[in-house]
Amino acid sequence: xxxxxxNSGPLSVPEGAxxxxxxxxxxxxxxxxxxxxxxxGKSPELIMSIYxxxxxxxxxxxxxxxxxxxxxxxxxxxxxPSDSATYLCAVDRxxxxxxxxxxxxxxxxx
Amino acid sequence: DVKVTQxxxxxxxxxxxxxxxxxxxxxxxxxxxWYRQDPGLGLRLIYFSYDVKMKxxxxxxxxxxxxxxxxxxxxxILESASxxxxxxxxxxxxxxxxxxxxxxxxxxxxxxxx
Numbered sequence: 001x002x003x004x005x006x007n008s009g010p011l012s013v014p015e016g017a018x019x020x021x022x023x024x025x026x027x028x029x030x031x032x033x034x035x036x037x038x039x040x041g042k043s044p045e046l047i048m049s050i051y052x053x054x055x056x057x058x059x060x061x062x063x064x065x066x067x068x069x070x071x072x073x074x075x076x077x078x079x080x081p082s083d084s085a086t087y088l089c090a091v092d093r094x095x096x097x098x099x100x101x102x103x104x105x106x107x108x109x110x
Numbered sequence: 111d112v113k114v115t116q117x118x119x120x121x122x123x124x125x126x127x128x129x130x131x132x133x134x135x136x137x138x139x140x141x142x143x144w145y146r147q148d149p150g151l152g153l154r155l156i157y158f159s160y161d162v163k164m165k166x167x168x169x170x171x172x173x174x175x176x177x178x179x180x181x182x183x184x185x186x187i188l189e190s191a192s193x194x195x196x197x198x199x200x201x202x203x204x205x206x207x208x209x210x211x212x213x214x215x216x217x218x219x220x221x222x223x224x
Contacts, residue, residue, distance in 0.1 A: 034213075042218075043200055043215040043216060043217050046213075049212055088152070097168075101152065
């Protein structure tokens with residue numbers, strides 16, 4: 001089993017819809033979870049971090065964490081064409097080390 | 111404002127050449143990382159460093175070495191470049207401080223080895 005798994009997509013949603021991105025991880029001791037957005041040809045940029053079970057909201061973005069199920073998700077409300085990108089899930093390993101998922105490519109259709 | 115810079119955006123080298131990729135951060139971060147990113151394989155950790163003169167192997171260290179002589183600078187070295195090292199190389203930095211482990215990325219260096 002891979003350490004961090006994501007559906008590669010592409011996930012296509014119409015403009016204004018909710019986009020739901022999912023991530024599962026294998027290491028039960030992981031404590032910190034991150035969502036990064038990466039536009040084509042650019043480097044990853046942080047969207048959200050989450051450390052506790054439950055939901056964390058920031059503008060149109062909501063991160064959800066369920067440590068018992070080893071599951072992290074990112075919801076994007078009112079999706080815009082500018083949200084079209086690859087979304088990377090990252091989970092901490094030992095120390096300050098991360099492992100990244102392969103990313104989900106999101107396409108928001110006007 | 112967080113800033114991580116990398117010495118080159120694009121680089122073309124010949125097989126067997128020694129290649130230096132430089133990364134500089136201005137956030138006084140203790141941790142620095144080198145990744146490569148390839149289609150279908152995602153981001154893979156090559157080496158990382160928790161402090162000056164310290165280095166740790168990541169998941170794919172073979173064919174690479176690193177140097178961290180100053181806190182703000184972390185160099186990736188390809189001792190003898192090979193075509194399978196053609197990739198996007200990304201540097202990142204983060205802090206030791208609790209709940210500040212977020213990694214900030216540089217713009218990346220796209221390396222082509224011919």
